[in-house]
Every structure is written in structure tokens, then in C-alpha cells.
Amino acid sequence: MEFKDYYKILGIVENADASAIKASYRKLARKYHPDVSKEANAEQQFKEVGEAYTVLKDPEKRAEYDVLRKQGSRRADGGFQPPPDWQSAHTGQRSHSQSSNADYSDFFDSIFGSSGGGFRQADDFQRSAANQRGRDIHHRIALFLEEAHLGCQRQLSLRVSEPDQNGFIRQRDKTLNVKIPAGVIQGQHIRLAGQGEAGVGGGKAGDLLLEIEFAPHPYFAVDGKNILLTLPITCWEAALGTSVEAPTLNGKVKLKIPKGATSGNKLRIKGKGLVGKTSEVAGDQIVTLQVSLPKTHSSNAEALYQQLAECESEFNPRHVFER
Structure with a gap:
């Protein structure tokens, strides 16, 4: 298997903090989001960045990876050899978030939850659990x-496990067109029934759980x-008050200053946040000025500032420091 240097992929040092x-x-x-990037390999780069972050953000996985990275050896053919008697704490315990799919490389699967070689004979499954429901895939x-905010259509490419005509469990790539409803929020899961891994012995297929x-x-x-939005304004707009345009997810609106x-004053634009769920009231947009x-200033502007300084000579914003 090819070794993945997650620190290099994220462009950080080994002792980088969270x-x-x-x-x-x-x-x-x-940078590499497939919808905006013009890089030829943007999708692959996006997946590698996500995989690296999955490992390095988790203290336990990161500690295990650091040991493997330091003690393993890299072969001349580009492959990687784990240290002798290497045994991952996660081997054979693939979690829901680590199902074998297109998000993760063979290196990740082999270290943090591979099922071991990519196939097993069907009778192995039948002995352990007949009529077993397929695994859910988390993506x-x-x-x-x-x-x-508005909803969208997305095409997903996944890798799932299913038995072939000879009863062996193998990996298959499949593509799904998914409708994302308006108003989803960070961390929300969308369940697509029957789109996970195939069941065994007549068991139902698992589900696909999309994490937003x-x-x-x-x-x-x-x-x-x-x-949340930080909105720059000029000093004269702040002093005199005015109305300016502020961007929102629904387009620009007039905001009264x-x-x-x-600086630091907060203004609230009601109802211009995320919906959350279709039955809930939308959040707000909080604008920090x-x-x-x-x-640089023109000579006329500097003269006006000088006049302002003379007119407001009694104002001292640092009076709180005086005793």
C-alpha cells in the first residue's frame, strides 16, 4: 500500500495544534472543492484533504498514526511496510464514519478499519450471521x-461492498444523484434507505447517511x-449614520447604521439566517461593524481631520487609563 503523509497533505508541521x-x-x-476549483485533480485532492483531517483532528487516531509514521519503513517501489507485529487498535472495528467508500484510501482502510483485503467468501458471512442487514455507509x-440555504442537486460517487456471482464480497463503484433539501444545517444527517452495503443471506441493504x-x-x-458577517464602514458613516448595502444569503439588503x-457594534437582520428545518423559523444575520x-489621505482630508481634532479636543477615548 502507498503511505499517506497526512501532515504533508495538509501542509502543516508535525507538532501543529488543533x-x-x-x-x-x-x-x-x-481551494479544492470540486464545485469551484479549476485544478485538474481537485476531487482527489479534496478527498485526500478530508482523509488527512479525519485522522489528525482525532487525538487517538493521530497518536496511532504518528507511531506508524515513525516506525514503519518505505520500500524502494514506493510501498509502505508497517513495523513488526503492528496491530492497530482500530483494525477490524470500522466505525460508521469509516465505512469503506470513495472518501478513504486503501492506506486509511488498512490502518483504521479495513475488513481485510477487500473480500471474504460468502459462507464466512453465512456462518457468522445469516440474513444479516448490510452496513450503513456514512459519507x-x-x-x-x-x-x-436554497437546496441543490449533487452527484456522489461511492464504493460499496457486495457479493458477486461467485459469492465473494467485492468493492463496486456506484454513482447517485442526490437532492439536498433547502435548510440543511451543519452536522445534519440525510438518510437514503437501501443505498448502503448489500445484505447477506437475503438481508436488507444498509442505508447511506450523508453528513452535512x-x-x-x-x-x-x-x-x-x-x-455572521463583519461589515466594514467608513468613519464618517459611523459618525453621521447612514444606510448601506449588506450581503445576505438572499441577496443584498439595506442596513441602517x-x-x-x-467597531464591534452588532446589528441584527431578522430572518436572514438559515432555516434549520422546514418547520422552523429562520435564524438571523448578525452584522458586526x-x-x-x-x-492614505488627500491634503484636504487631512485639513478636515485637523479641524475635527480641534473641535473635539475635549474628547479623550483613553480616559479609562487615567488615575
Whole structure:
């Protein structure tokens, strides 16, 4: 099997902390998201980044991976040999989030939950559990906020296990067209009945569980059902008050800036957040104001600032430091 250097994939150092791991993942997930990236291998890169993050964000998996990475050996043909008597704590215990599918490489499956070689004879299954229901497959799907808010159609490629005509369990790639309903939220699961792995001995097929995650957005953030936005305004807009355009998931709206606004003031736009579920009231958009100044000023502007300083000479914002 080919060794996967998860630190190199995420572009981080070995002693990177959790925040650095998450920040790198968010940046690369945005870069290689198949819907926006123009890279020729964007989909594969996106999957590798997700796999690396799955391991390194989990302290137990990361510790086990670090041991394997340091003690294993890489062969001349590019393969990888685990250390002698290597035994993963996860071997044979593939969890729901680690089902063998297109998200994970053979390296990941062999270390964190492979069923062992990709096939077993059908009578092995029959001896252990006749009429056994197939495994559920858990699959993460990254959406832009606009897609989550309005709903969308997605095509998924998965790898599932099923018996062939000779009774051997083998891997098969399949493609599904999935409708994502409007109003899904981070962490929500969508169940597609019968789209998981095939059952054994006449058992029903498992289900496909899609876990929703949000791809990083250039200017929006999410807090539950609320959308967060930092909105730059000029110092004169803050001092005099005005109305400005602010972006929302439904397009631009007019937002009233109160007279005397300062950086850090928060304004609420009701009903412009995420729906959550179709039966629930939508969240709000929380706008944090950030007063911005030009990097350079004209001579006329500097003269006006000088006049302002003279007119407001008694104002001292640092009076709290005086004793």
C-alpha cells in the first residue's frame, strides 16, 4: 500500500495544534472543492484533504498514526511496510464514519478499519450471521452556505461492498444523484434507505447517511442557524449614520447604521439566517461593524481631520487609563 503523509497533505508541521490543523483544512477544502476549483485533480485532492483531517483532528487516531509514521519503513517501489507485529487498535472495528467508500484510501482502510483485503467468501458471512442487514455507509458532503440555504442537486460517487456471482464480497463503484433539501444545517444527517452495503443471506441493504458540513465561505460564518458577517464602514458613516448595502444569503439588503456607531457594534437582520428545518423559523444575520480608514489621505482630508481634532479636543477615548 502507498503511505499517506497526512501532515504533508495538509501542509502543516508535525507538532501543529488543533487550531492550525482546522485552519489548514478549511483553507484547502475551499481551494479544492470540486464545485469551484479549476485544478485538474481537485476531487482527489479534496478527498485526500478530508482523509488527512479525519485522522489528525482525532487525538487517538493521530497518536496511532504518528507511531506508524515513525516506525514503519518505505520500500524502494514506493510501498509502505508497517513495523513488526503492528496491530492497530482500530483494525477490524470500522466505525460508521469509516465505512469503506470513495472518501478513504486503501492506506486509511488498512490502518483504521479495513475488513481485510477487500473480500471474504460468502459462507464466512453465512456462518457468522445469516440474513444479516448490510452496513450503513456514512459519507460527508461539503456544501456552500447558499446550497444549504436554497437546496441543490449533487452527484456522489461511492464504493460499496457486495457479493458477486461467485459469492465473494467485492468493492463496486456506484454513482447517485442526490437532492439536498433547502435548510440543511451543519452536522445534519440525510438518510437514503437501501443505498448502503448489500445484505447477506437475503438481508436488507444498509442505508447511506450523508453528513452535512459547510465549506468555508469568503465572508460569512455560521453560529447555529445564525449567519455572521463583519461589515466594514467608513468613519464618517459611523459618525453621521447612514444606510448601506449588506450581503445576505438572499441577496443584498439595506442596513441602517446608527449615528455614532463604533467597531464591534452588532446589528441584527431578522430572518436572514438559515432555516434549520422546514418547520422552523429562520435564524438571523448578525452584522458586526468594523470602522475602516483609508490608508492614505488627500491634503484636504487631512485639513478636515485637523479641524475635527480641534473641535473635539475635549474628547479623550483613553480616559479609562487615567488615575
